[in-house]
Amino acid sequence: MSHPSKSQPNSGVQVIWHGHSTWSIRSGKTHILIDPFLESNPAAKTKPSELDPTHILISHGHFDHIADVAAIAKRSGAQVLANYEIATWLSKHQGVENTVGMNLGGAYHCQAGSFQLVQALHSSSLPDGSYGGTAAGWILELTQGQGQGKRIYYAGDTALFSDMQWFASKQVHLMIVPIGDLFTMGIEDSIQATRFVHPNFVMPTHFNTWPPIAQDAKAWAAQIDAHTDAEPILMDVDQAWTIPE
Numbered sequence: 001m002s003h004p005s006k007s008q009p010n011s012g013v014q015v016i017w018h019g020h021s022t023w024s025i026r027s028g029k030t031h032i033l034i035d036p037f038l039e040s041n042p043a044a045k046t047k048p049s050e051l052d053p054t055h056i057l058i059s060h061g062h063f064d065h066i067a068d069v070a071a072i073a074k075r076s077g078a079q080v081l082a083n084y085e086i087a088t089w090l091s092k093h094q095g096v097e098n099t100v101g102m103n104l105g106g107a108y109h110c111q112a113g114s115f116q117l118v119q120a121l122h123s124s125s126l127p128d129g130s131y132g133g134t135a136a137g138w139i140l141e142l143t144q145g146q147g148q149g150k151r152i153y154y155a156g157d158t159a160l161f162s163d164m165q166w167f168a169s170k171q172v173h174l175m176i177v178p179i180g181d182l183f184t185m186g187i188e189d190s191i192q193a194t195r196f197v198h199p200n201f202v203m204p205t206h207f208n209t210w211p212p213i214a215q216d217a218k219a220w221a222a223q224i225d226a227h228t229d230a231e232p233i234l235m236d237v238d239q240a241w242t243i244p245e
Helices: 069-076 082-092 163-170 189-199 217-227
Strands: 014-015 023-027 031-034 055-057 080-082 099-102 107-110 113-119 136-142 150-154 174-178 201-205 240-242
Touching: 014 150, 014 201, 031 082, 031 136, 055 069, 069 082, 080 113, 099 150, 107 163, 163 189, 174 189, 189 217, 201 217
Parallel strands: 031 055, 055 080, 080 099, 150 174, 174 201
Antiparallel strands: 014 023, 014 240, 023 031, 107 113, 113 136, 136 150
């Protein structure tokens, strides 16, 4: 099991956990922000005003994954990628202009690489109760600069499903998997998910924000070590880790 150092170089692909299910992934000049939930997140230390992403990726419409999208996007001009229903809602009701609506299986291609929207087993409704489309995960294939060749699978909020094994058709360097239980898979199913995907490294997400999803991350890491071939990485909030070359 690895613990990221407090000081990491800016080269390569840098990963930062902002608490709950909010992640920053930086590669060269690209800053991908996933599921921004900061202002009302009791685990977060970073404020929405402190982040200037180039892209915001949304897995589904629940409040704890979308709460700060509009504020960050309108200030930074970041391109927001989401399913078609969420992208339309953000444009129509939140004044977000730079959106890309997608659907499962589709990929968006840009200078940094490709961002593919992939299936997840979960519900999706928007904060005002309107339909939020289908919940999803993301597969990022980074092709720019020192991030070239890195593949990251962010599972999103999901239950275990056997088709995850197809995501291993090409090497996954990092998998980010929920472990909180109750609303997503728990520790036991996250171990099987890791077996399906065979990543080099795996990080937990969507846990310890509130008591109902409290988990022992060290116990999870010990099980990953014992039962998979992946290396678990435990992150403190706002700590940076760089995917090894």
